[in-house]
Amino acid sequence: MKKYIAGLILAVVAVLSCSAGIAVFADGADAPQGWEKRLVSGDTATYTMQEDTIVASGNHDRMRNVLLNVSEELYGDYSVSVTVQGSKAPPYADNTDYQLGLVPWYIDDNNYVIAYMEWGADSGRPQEMRCVQITGRINGKLLANRNGNFVEWTDLWQDGNTTAENSEIEFKVTKTRSASGGGDMFTAYINGMSAASTQLVEFRDTVMYDAVPAYAGIYAFSLDDDTAVFSGYSVTHTERITPFRQMSPWGRRRAIAASGSSVGIKTSTTTSSAA
DSSP: OHHHHHHHHHHHHHHHHHHTSSOOOOTTOBSOTTEEEESOOSSOOEEEEETTEEEEEOOOSTTOOEEEEEEEEEOSEEEEEEEEEOSOOSOOOTTOEEEEEEEEEEEETTEEEEEEEEEESSOSOTTSOOEEEEEEEETTEEEEBTTSOEESOOOEEOTTOOOOTTSOEEEEEEEEEOTTSSOEEEEEEETTEESSSSOEEEESGGGGGTTSOEEEEEEEEESSOOEEEEEEEEEEEEEOOOTTTTOOHHHHHHHHHHHTTSOOOOOOOOOOOOO
16 A cells, blocks of 8 residues: 555656756665656767756757656647757857757657757868757658658858857747648747748648657757757747647648557646637
8 A cells, every 4th residue: 555655656746846847866776756768879879867957968860869758748839948058168169069959749760850050060160059950751752842842951141140169049939830821830939039031841740640749859960069958948839739730631640540550658637828
């Protein structure tokens, strides 16, 4: 009986902690409770709890080894935000590459969107952020934009942006259904400001997975031994779209079929106030 009560208390604490975003877990714990690594490649990438932060290091595989909050299923329109601070000060040499950001939408390893800030990477911008990228895959293939063109990179160039990789940065990505209902718009913000004059990127095919729960999380990559500290992770729901809403019968069939190979973790969804 005592073991049952203790287990119940731990379960309640875990649910309350996850509902508040990043909470305090045991120091030194890799992949904190309620979070899981996905797009796994290699064995050097770590996300470690230190007090009320997550410290990322050792990921040398681009667009791999993300950390997801799998305790919260996401549908519809929402925003994901986090404060992140790397360890590398300018100047940034062309033979370096540092990426810090968010995973605003993830179904499985073949269906995801990653948004990140980038420094270095042969940009010739030693004192500036290179760009913000919003990219990913649908059914294992390149994302299609609203015009039906398949795109790998959506460079939002950061001309004149001297935000250093080792400064404390608030990074936010919003996911919003387009007015036509034919795509999802992803908009990135750096310290409250839109990441570029081209404020949003619209992807067409994320719509087919409306009925499948998505997950969100964080991402860090570097060619060398950068360390990034994430804190204050949160999700805010701006509209809760009921699964199957705005979907054609074809889209419903595709979503149902896809759900058979999706993450499939069934937990209660956090309720957040609208922005």
